[in-house]
Amino acid sequence: MERRRSQRYLLIPLLFFLLARCAPAGPPAPGTSISITNVGSDTMVNLALAWAEAYNDLHPEVSISVTGGGSGTGIAALINGSTHIANASREMMEEEISEARARGIEPIAHVVALDAIAVVVNPHNPVDGLSIPQISDVYTGQIVNWRQLGGENRPIVLASRESNSGTYVYFLETVVRQNDPDSSALFSPDALLLPSSEIIGLEVATNPNAIGYDGLGYVTPEQKTLGVAVNLASPFVAPTIETVRDGTYPIARPLYMYTAGEPTGAIKEYLDWIVSEDGQRIVAELGFVPLSAS
């Protein structure tokens, strides 16, 4: 009985959302249970779930529903008022912000964690560091042998995520295209598009020819992380919590949660908890980089 009743309370706000999708998400009505919806980035979906579960343990009256779908999906949901919080592994674009303003929503960005993309090779590979232009040439297929990078005479096998992955797009824009918006460089057609981080890890761990990239949290001890330099003249920087925080590691990005207007009530409490020490501990457990302790 008890259980069923609480489920019904969950359903009511949900129904409101379905009926009034264009209304901006207001503060949740006072009641025995509060529900917060949280849609967006697939990179962040595990992190958001872990936060939601831990927070629900602390505050059983708050239930948070987390859905993936990609950063764009989350931002679109925020703009049309169907979610309280949008997860995004990128900043909102100009067009998205003006669209939100046209609907009377002022999107507020909250940086909730940092994410570094590690470039990994087999532990037997003697190469220790690469510059971004070199990595770009490798992934576009212009450099095809490790010898050209000071390594052994071996062909280079490119391991990449599938094209729908946010990490793929981020790596393409930041590394392959070197942040040049006019660049139309693409991954070499020979690049292996692997369906999961685990399979990238396996290929890199077992194949001395392979190079791969993935979120720092997915790097296992059987893979060697390369130092990355901005250009040939600058020093190699290994991805660590410190280098990501001080911005010296070049392939790192903040992860955002967007709200419509300044958050209030339960949503504000939830976001405050996320950036608190407890919330940031979960960030580290999942292999992302926590925000510097404030």
Add this chain to the structure above:
Amino acid sequence: MPKKTRDLNWREFFIEQLIRVMGVSAIALVLLIFLFLVREGVPGLFEVPLSNLLGQRWYPTFGIYGFLPLILGSLLVTIGAIALSLPLGLAAAIFMREIAPNSVREVLKPSIEIIAGIPSVVIGFIGIQVVSPLVRQFSGAPTGLTALTGVLLLAYMALPTIISIAEDALDAIPDSYRHAAYALSATQWQTIWRVVLPAARPGIITAVMLGVGRAIGETMTVMMVTGNAARIPLGLDAFLRPVRTMTATIAAEMGEVARGSTHYHVLFVVGLALFVLTFVINLAAALSIFRERRGGGGRFLA
């Protein structure tokens, strides 16, 4: 008495209709699936120019939808798998039905059929962990995630189907054929090769077709072991290079694609191509069996 017969008639009628409905619905379902694919795929044909669709590069995130490499990838892996599993499977079936003693056969058949029950994700996992490093070491290819790895695993997965159906086909040949051959002082090999196998040909073709269906439709295993690089798999080393199949493409991309977008429609075009491809293969097989029945059947009677 008459009441009972009426009851029986009723039941008879009911069962007959039930079977009819099931038979018709099997065909209707295939038709509905086809219509669904057409409905979701046809917008893609209008949104994307044909020259783009028939191109050689597949970068769906950037509006480049050439799915020729995917078709060739599926064909390469399937043809390779059947070329490997047909001789093996047929030999195993002949051994089991014609040569092995009954006791061996009773152990072999169920154990081979167990292979069919291994989930494809498990086979894919074995492929990554065991087969792919072996392929890389023995072939000298840069990576073990190649078409060949897919071929080996798919051949293994198609084997139980081919063996089981081919064995049934051999089993269906009356012993009188064999006795007649022996009576003409044919050896066991001559009997198998010249009498039993030709007589069982339609059944063996069915076995191959089902094996082809298993191989071309397999998704999880190929997605895990073939590397999924959408390159045109032509040239001598095609088997030692990665390929991307149609099934793996649909599986990898459908989950993330926005409903109703061009990419979504194009994925249905790929599905449609896969459907048409399997349909044509099956049709060709059915026609060859049909011809066999009309032309070849008389040979034994004459």
